Amino acid sequence: MTLAHLPALVVVVPLLAAPLAVLLRRSSAAWAIASAACAFSFAAALLLAAEVAAQGPISYHLGSWPPPWGIEYRVDALSAFVLVLVSGIGTLTALYAWRSIAAELPRDQLYLYYAMHCLCVAGLLGMTITGDAFNLFVFMEIASLSSYVLIALGRDRRALLAAYQYLILGTIGATFYVIGVGLLYLATGTLNIADLAERLPQAASPRAVLAALAFITVGVSLKLALFPLHFWLPNAYAYAPSAVTAFLAATATKVSVYVLLRFYFGIFGLQLVTELLPMREILLALSLVAILTASLVALWQADLKRLFAYSSVAQIGYITLGISMASHDGLTAAVVHLFNHGITKGALFLLIGGIALRARGASLECARGLGRSMPLTSLGVVIAGLSLIGVPGTAGFVSKWYLVLGAIEAGSWWLVAFVVATSLIAAAYVWRFVEAAYLSAPGARTPEPGETPATMLVPAWILVAACVGFGLQTSWSVGTAQRAAALLLGGAP
Amino acid sequence: MSVLGHYSYWITVILMVAGLYIVIARGNLIKKLIGLSIFQTSVYLLYIAPGKLIGGTAPIVADGFKVYSNPLPHVLILTAIVVGVATLALGLAIVVRIREAYGSIEEDEILAADRDSGAGA
Numbered sequence: 001m002t003l004a005h006l007p008a009l010v011v012v013v014p015l016l017a018a019p020l021a022v023l024l025r026r027s028s029a030a031w032a033i034a035s036a037a038c039a040f041s042f043a044a045a046l047l048l049a050a051e052v053a054a055q056g057p058i059s060y061h062l063g064s065w066p067p068p069w070g071i072e073y074r075v076d077a078l079s080a081f082v083l084v085l086v087s088g089i090g091t092l093t094a095l096y097a098w099r100s101i102a103a104e105l106p107r108d109q110l111y112l113y114y115a116m117h118c119l120c121v122a123g124l125l126g127m128t129i130t131g132d133a134f135n136l137f138v139f140m141e142i143a144s145l146s147s148y149v150l151i152a153l154g155r156d157r158r159a160l161l162a163a164y165q166y167l168i169l170g171t172i173g174a175t176f177y178v179i180g181v182g183l184l185y186l187a188t189g190t191l192n193i194a195d196l197a198e199r200l201p202q203a204a205s206p207r208a209v210l211a212a213l214a215f216i217t218v219g220v221s222l223k224l225a226l227f228p229l230h231f232w233l234p235n236a237y238a239y240a241p242s243a244v245t246a247f248l249a250a251t252a253t254k255v256s257v258y259v260l261l262r263f264y265f266g267i268f269g270l271q272l273v274t275e276l277l278p279m280r281e282i283l284l285a286l287s288l289v290a291i292l293t294a295s296l297v298a299l300w301q302a303d304l305k306r307l308f309a310y311s312s313v314a315q316i317g318y319i320t321l322g323i324s325m326a327s328h329d330g331l332t333a334a335v336v337h338l339f340n341h342g343i344t345k346g347a348l349f350l351l352i353g354g355i356a357l358r359a360r361g362a363s364l365e366c367a368r369g370l371g372r373s374m375p376l377t378s379l380g381v382v383i384a385g386l387s388l389i390g391v392p393g394t395a396g397f398v399s400k401w402y403l404v405l406g407a408i409e410a411g412s413w414w415l416v417a418f419v420v421a422t423s424l425i426a427a428a429y430v431w432r433f434v435e436a437a438y439l440s441a442p443g444a445r446t447p448e449p450g451e452t453p454a455t456m457l458v459p460a461w462i463l464v465a466a467c468v469g470f471g472l473q474t475s476w477s478v479g480t481a482q483r484a485a486a487l488l489l490g491g492a493p
Numbered sequence: 494m495s496v497l498g499h500y501s502y503w504i505t506v507i508l509m510v511a512g513l514y515i516v517i518a519r520g521n522l523i524k525k526l527i528g529l530s531i532f533q534t535s536v537y538l539l540y541i542a543p544g545k546l547i548g549g550t551a552p553i554v555a556d557g558f559k560v561y562s563n564p565l566p567h568v569l570i571l572t573a574i575v576v577g578v579a580t581l582a583l584g585l586a587i588v589v590r591i592r593e594a595y596g597s598i599e600e601d602e603i604l605a606a607d608r609d610s611g612a613g614a
Contacts, residue, residue, distance in 0.1 A: 134569055141576045145583055152587055157594035158607055164587050168516060168525060171580050175533055178573065179509075182540050185566075 003047075007060035007073040007129060010044040010083065011139075013037050014090075015122035018115045027102070027110035034114035035094045038121055042087040045125075049080035053480070059131070067131065068192035074131035078335065078484035082128045082258045085342045089250040090121040092346070092459040097243040099453045100353050104155055104241045113153060117247070119146040124255045133181045133267075134191045136259065137174065140223070143255070144170045147248055151240040159239035166232040169222055173229075176219030183212035184267075197267045209268075210276045216263055217279070224256035226320060227290030230313045237309035242353025245305060249312055250346035254338050257319055261334070265488035270326055283324035288418065290317030295425040299432070304352050304362045307429060308345065311388065314422070315341045321419075322403055330406035331485035336477055337399035340387070340470060344396055347384040347463035351377050354452030354460065359445060367433055369442030373449040376457060378437045380464045385430035387467040390423050394471040398478060501542035508535035520600040522591065526584045533577045540566040540573075 017037030021030035052058060057076040061067065075083070094117055101113050123143025130136050148170065152163035185191055187208040188199040203209050218229075225233040233253075237245045264273050273279045291314045298310035319341070322334030352362050354377045359366035371378045387394035400419060407415035451457060470477050508531055515528025544566035552561040588598055595603045 134572075138572055138576065141580070145579055148583060148587070152590065157591075160587055160591045160594055161603060161607070164522065164584070164591060167580070167584050167587065168529060171529055171584075172513070172516065172532070175536055179536055179539060182536065185540075186543055 005060075006044045006048055007058060007075055008062065010041050010048065010087070011073075011122055011126045011129060013040050013044075014118045014125065018118040018122070021111050021115040021118060025111050027107060027114075030111035030114040031094070031098055034097075034118050035091065037118055038087060038091040038094045041121065041125060042084070042091045045080065045083040045087045048075050049084050049480075051075075052077060052080045053483075068190050068195040071135050072131035072192060072194075073129045074193070075129060076484075077480055077487055078258070078261070079128050081335065081339060081480045081484060082255060083125060085339050086121065086124045086128060086251045086255060089247060089342060089346050089463075090117070090124075092462060093117070093243050093247040093250075093350070096246070096350055096353070096456050096459040099455045100243045100357060101241055103357050105153060109153075113150070113241075116146045116149045116153075117243075119143075120150060120247070120252075124251055127255050128258060131193050132191050133184065133193055133196065134178075137178045137181060140174055140177065140259075143252065144174060144223075147244075147252060150244040150248070151236050153241055153244065154239040155241070156239045158235065162232070162235035162239045166236045169229075169232045173219045173222030176215045176222070178219075180212040180215035180219060183208045183215065187212070193262065193266055197269065200267065200269075200272070206276070209272070213268055213273065213276055213279075217260075217277075220256055220260045220263070224253045224260065224320075225313055225316055227286055227294065227313060227317065230290070230294070230316075233313060234306050234309040237312070237349075238303060238305045242349065242356050245309075246346050246349035246353060249309070249349050250342040253312065253316055254342050257316070257323075257334070257338055260320075261323065261331075261488060264323070265331075270489070274326075280324045280326055283320050287317040287321035287324060290314060291321070291418075291422045292425075295422055295429070298429045299425065301429075302363050302365075304355065304364060304367065304433065305349070307364075307432070308348050308352065311426065311429065312341075312345055314426070315345070315388070318399070318403060318419075321415075322399075322406060325406045325410055326489075327406050327409055328482070328485050328489060329402050329409055331488055332478065332481045333399055333402035333406055335484045336402060336481035339477055339481070340395035340399045340467075343463050343466045343470065344384050344387045344394075347460055347467055348381060348388070350456065350460035350463060351380045351384065351452075354456050355447075357456070358447040358450065358452065361445065363445070364432060364436050365443055365445045366447070367436040368440040369446045370436070371438040373442065373447055374451055376461070377452050380457075380460055381433055381437070382430075383464050384467055385433065387471065389426045389430055392471075393468065395467045395469075395477075397471055398474050402478070402481075501538060505535050505538045505542070508532070508538065522588045522598045522600060523585075525600075526581060526588070529584070530577065530581055533573070533580070537570045537573060540570050 014037045017033050021033050024030055052075055060073040062071045120143050123139045126139030127136055148163050148167045152160055187203040222229045294310045294313035298307050301307035319334045319337050322330045356362040387396040390396040390400035403419055404416050512528045512532025516525050519525055544563040546560055546562050549560040549562040550558045552564045592598050595606050
């Protein structure tokens with residue numbers, strides 16, 4: 001009986017955990033309840049994913065109102081995949097925060113962090129699971145508002161400005177999205193995603209649909225930090241508390257990519273998207289520029305958090321590159337990279353949080369001689385870095401492999417060369433860490449020998465192990481991504 | 494006639510562009526938030542205005558009334574208004590914190606303060 005309500009519970013439990021954490025106030029109680037709620041969502045997401053794999057998509061009617069009148073929660077191969085990623089990372093970062101956030105915030109404010117973390121997890125899960133375009137906007141704002149607060153918790157005063165800038169741009173993005181949804185509603189009279197997909201081809205005014213496509217594209221691109229709309233991202237990631245950076249980097253932009261996929265392939269359909277606007281060419285061009293410039297900018301960063309923040313912009317470029325191919329292999333690459341990059345970046349930022357805790361900073365100077373003083377942390381960064389580059393045997397390789405397959409299928413050999421060449425730039429910026437950690441003598445800012453605390457190291461290493469695990473054993477991640485790609489290309493979900 | 498007949502759309506577009514312009518052109522953090530609010534408000538109008546049918550009544554089933562206004566946009570926009578209020582409140586709270594930390598709410602002065610402290614460190 002309760003199992004039938006899992007699609008609702010996966011969102012509602014972390015949503016209710018947030019006010020509970022505020023009422024309990026004690027930081028240990030808040031931590032326990034946040035971790036337990038996220039772990040529940042993770043378990044529920046795994047169960048849902050197993051059920052979807054066995055029996056096909058699940059449609060859950062909130063309050064028993066059937067769609068298109070009521071709000072529908074819909075779990076299919078793609079959304080189950082993203083649910084697992086978000087709830088899994090949410091659980092690990094909640095556990096990690098016990099030591100990490102306690103070192104960065106005053107004791108009496110800790111419960112607020114856990115409340116915001118739960119809200120953000122609930123918002124992102126809700127964005128993923130909902131089958132209603134306006135409901136998605138509400139969850140988007142829940143996730144965004146809580147992430148502005150999370151970023152503003154950073155110790156540096158520049159965190160406040162970063163949060164403010166993200167608030168302005170994020171709100172413009174969400175408002176653009178809601179304008180687009182409004183135009184779609186005016187054109188079709190429905191908000192249910194599946195219903196929209198059905199009615200859109202008969203829409204009376206193609207111009208309203210064109211405007212909706214443009215508004216939604218720009219709005220969601222702001223949220224997913226598609227070049228050149230990425231300016232909020234490096235500052236937000238650099239000045240937020242470490243646990244927040246890891247969580248947002250691994251999930252927030254990925255869920256926005258998921259929304260873009262849903263709208264392009266689930267609602268508008270590939271034919272309409274390419275007919276109304278040259279969207280594939282635009283995405284291709286922006287992705288190429290994103291990968292190239294952000295990778296090059298990352299090369300010149302002195303701060304590890306900023307370095308990997310710019311690398312995130314570049315990696316999102318790979319995902320949108322896969323979307324622009326709009327072929328089976330291209331979409332597989334996009335979906336699997338969404339997951340693989342999530343765990344890779346999560347691992348990297350969790351480990352950098354350990355360095356920041358021990359060295360009271362995350363500049364490359366702090367990393368000098370780190371191979372000796374923090375061997376496990378440094379080794380983790382190197383392995384996750386290899387996954388970022390796309391070395392065979394790591395998760396990053398799998399996604400680049402499908403990207404290259406997609407490029408070959410499209411017959412664009414220059415794209416293959418481009419993917420390989422830009423991976424070399426990634427190798428260059430990861431090498432800067434290796435050089436500092438293993439080939440430099442300890443400097444004035446190198447921390448005393450001693451590892452990251454175990455409660456932080458274990459979550460980080462679980463993700464590092466996942467980077468290697470999903471590089472060697474690809475049947476689940478690639479299998480799900482291929483099913484998701486087939487689903488997206490097959491028209492309405 | 495048709496240009497004037499669409500006057501609610503014209504108001505929507507003017508509010509939308511004006512709000513967005515304020516966000517981009519003004520350096521004062523409070524003014525930016527006001528612009529953002531105007532921008533969001535234009536969306537409320539975009540949703541609500543088409544819900545009204547000329548001659549339509551409130552959507553209550555009764556004898557003698559055949560044309561009803563669409564209530565759904567009102568419900569959606571109630572939610573959107575709550576979101577807008579929350580965003581404005583959070584934005585203002587952050588501006589208060591920024592003023593405590595920097596002693597200013599002018600964007601260029603804050604950026605200059607960061608550049609100076611960055612050069613000094």
